[in-house]
Amino acid sequence: MRRGMSALLLVILVGAIFFMMTAQTGVFTMQVQRTVAKNYWEKKCQYAAYAALQYAVDRLNKDDDWNPGTSIDRWPMPNDTETTYTLKVNNNHSGVLGDPSFVAPDGVIVPKGLVYLRAYGEVRKGKIAGVKTAAVASMGFYGDTAFNHAAIGTASVTLDNNSFTDAWKSSNGNYSDPANEEMHGPNPPLVDTTVVPPVIDKPKGKGSVCTNGTMAALNIRNGSYVLGNVEVGAGSVLTDALAYDAYPGPPTVPKPYTGVERIRDKLKRIPRFAPPFHPNGATAEVIVTGTQTLDPGAYRRVEVRPGATLNMTSGSYFFAEDFLVDGGTVTTSSLPDDGNALFCYVGEAFTMRNGATVNEDGVPLAFRLYFVGNGAPGFVNLKFDMDQNSRAWLCCLGRFADALLDNNSHLYGGIKAREVLVNNFSAIHYDTVMFDHPAKGEVAWTLVGLMDEGFDLAVEDPSSDPYGGGGGGGGDDDDDDDDDDDDDDFQEF
Structure with missing residues (x-):
């Protein structure tokens, strides 16, 4: 009788241990799946935000004073209606917003000659409550291709x-x-x-x-x-x-x-x-x-x-x-x-x-x-x-x-x-x-000081942009009252 009870208890103990192990494995698997899913949605958001900036640069290359009426709200990505971007633009290239500068709604100072871009990517998956978002911001400027020196x-x-x-x-x-x-x-x-x-x-x-x-x-x-x-x-x-x-x-x-x-x-x-x-x-x-x-x-x-x-x-x-x-x-x-x-x-x-x-x-x-x-x-x-x-x-x-x-x-x-x-x-x-004549190329606008959710992206790395980045137009003079950027660190598109 005692041997039977001992065997039963042993079986119950082994079963309990097995149950706890499988339950923990299931929890771990669910956590991994959630993490992967979270990373996936975050990447989609980031991609949408960057796509918005690329769109902005493309439009600026066609029209220096392009301004879509301050913002483009929740524009869907191609073939992906669940992912959208919002693009906010303060274009002070010609000084129409302020000369010598303009203060954006979030307090950022936008000098004449620059355009301030903020892009937000969003993913709304089905009926899931809440929205995944990513945000990037940058200043755009005209690259210096004037030849003011031999x-x-x-x-x-x-x-x-x-x-x-x-x-x-x-x-x-x-x-x-x-x-x-x-x-x-x-x-x-x-x-x-x-x-x-x-x-x-x-x-x-x-x-x-x-x-x-x-x-x-x-x-x-x-x-x-x-x-x-x-x-x-x-x-x-x-x-x-x-x-x-x-x-x-x-x-x-x-x-x-x-x-x-x-x-x-x-x-x-x-x-x-x-x-x-x-x-x-x-x-x-x-x-x-x-x-x-x-x-x-x-x-x-x-x-x-x-x-x-x-x-x-x-x-x-x-x-x-x-x-x-x-x-x-x-x-x-x-x-x-x-x-x-x-x-x-x-x-x-x-x-x-x-x-x-x-x-x-x-x-x-x-x-x-x-x-x-x-x-x-x-x-x-x-x-x-x-x-x-x-x-x-x-x-x-x-x-x-x-x-x-x-x-x-x-x-x-x-x-x-x-x-x-x-x-x-x-x-x-x-x-x-x-002298002071901008020798423009195919790409004129450059993004400087790109921020991604508060962190600087890698800068000045040729391998990050194998086809050479942006640039063109603009110019400075020989008297140091030019618009060379003081900061040597920037990310180009």
Whole structure:
């Protein structure tokens, strides 16, 4: 009898333990399911909020003063009526809300020139009580693509072995026309500084150079000179950031630049650009051996061989890998205004050599070269290379690009890159027509200071935006009353 009772108690005990274990497993499983579901709905909310910001940027690119009447309420996502977004817009781009600034309902100050965006994503699942939400907010601004210097190298600028910068004005004719010779003087102009006319004292009459670097970042060596100002990064000690040799003359000139030394109080920013075509669609390779006209579109690469001529027209071109002009010629029928300019987006490298010419005696603003990356996450090995007596009339912009002008190569226009080296009797001839003229690309608006539920997103990570981010338009001047953003951290779309 006792053995039977003991066996029964043992069975009951084992059953109770098994019941408790299975019950606990069930509770744990339900908790996991709830967590997964919660994360799923939260992700949907976040996606909707980001979609709202993307929509806003798209509309702003079409109309700088776009304002949907303050807000768009609970707009459904495509093919998902349970998920909606609400977008609130305070567009003070033209100062219509307030000049110099406007205070938004939540207390945020919106200066003239900016647009304040708040986006909310919501999910209403069936009859479930309550709503999942996510919120993001950002300021939008016009990226700075005005070319107000002969060269900007955010990391460094170097002129070596009898190289120089100066200025001319394309609306006066060719660089060698008499009106332009009065601007840039004889080459070299530092032999007798009295021949430099008063126009050189104007900010836009200079072939100035600029860097954000603070240590050995601006170097003028071995008979090189700058016909303009020299500007180094904020917080610099001038003797640490700027290095130069006395100009050899005769007579010897102590400083090889005609303008002033300046320590900037703000960073110079170079916006990233998104190509107008997806890299996966750029598969065609174009080899030019005779005379060929290339229509705007997406290409893997183009090579213009010695003696060949490539004709390009106004519109947008994308070369996912490289653009090589090897002793050939590139001609254009584009115009400098934004509606008729030639936009050339390059993924990896733009190379000229063996006496190549691009847009000869043309207007630099008519040929706009933007480096955008090849689509590979984190790829920043971008190259602008002019060598062996090459000549180009264009403006070039590439945040992660390294620029080299070597062996008597001449750029007529301006360049903004990460590193700029002008070497061996080469030169940059700054076109003053570009001063304060926004060289817009396909994407003009950039988001700065993006906040996600109160936390900053990752910033300045090229791998987070493999196609190069946004940018374009806008501009600043040479007098530091520009609209460079003080904060070096921002997330771009």
